[in-house]
Amino acid sequence: xFKPSQPMMARLRLTTKQVLxxxxxxxxxxxxxxxxxxxxxxxxxxxxxxxxxxxxxDQFKLTPFVTKRMPPTKSKYTKEIxxxxxxxxxxxxxxxxxxxxxxxxxxxxxxxxxxxxxxxAAAETSSTTQPARQ
Numbered sequence: 001x002f003k004p005s006q007p008m009m010a011r012l013r014l015t016t017k018q019v020l021x022x023x024x025x026x027x028x029x030x031x032x033x034x035x036x037x038x039x040x041x042x043x044x045x046x047x048x049x050x051x052x053x054x055x056x057x058d059q060f061k062l063t064p065f066v067t068k069r070m071p072p073t074k075s076k077y078t079k080e081i082x083x084x085x086x087x088x089x090x091x092x093x094x095x096x097x098x099x100x101x102x103x104x105x106x107x108x109x110x111x112x113x114x115x116x117x118x119x120x121a122a123a124e125t126s127s128t129t130q131p132a133r134q
Contacts, residue, residue: 033043
């Protein structure tokens with residue numbers, strides 16, 4: 001008789017017919033209630049998903065679909081490389097340094113406060129490492 005190999009078993013779907021009773025696979029939607037003792041399903045309204053609809057949605061001009069004829073969006077992040085003796089500008093991805101620079105420009109007060117605290121800490125450590133004068 002045919003029996004699938006171990007790697008093949010990992011790929012096969014597990015169904016409720018392959019296991020004993022009490023197994024419920026579900027479809028990844030989450031529970032919205034519970035089963036009562038008599039077998040009926042009771043909806044817990046705190047678990048039911050609700051969607052907040054923005055005001056004036058009927059007057060909104062955009063639709064939820066985007067055309068496939070739209071050209072790719074150009075990145076504003078570029079890098080320059082030298083190729084055949086000349087400088088070529090290429091697009092690049094958004095990096096962690098770009099995120100930190102953007103965060104620093106949006107949160108200037110926090111950056112200045114952190115720099116002040118760092119300089120105070122550096123001055124404090126340098127004063128404790130110097131020998132005392134008599």
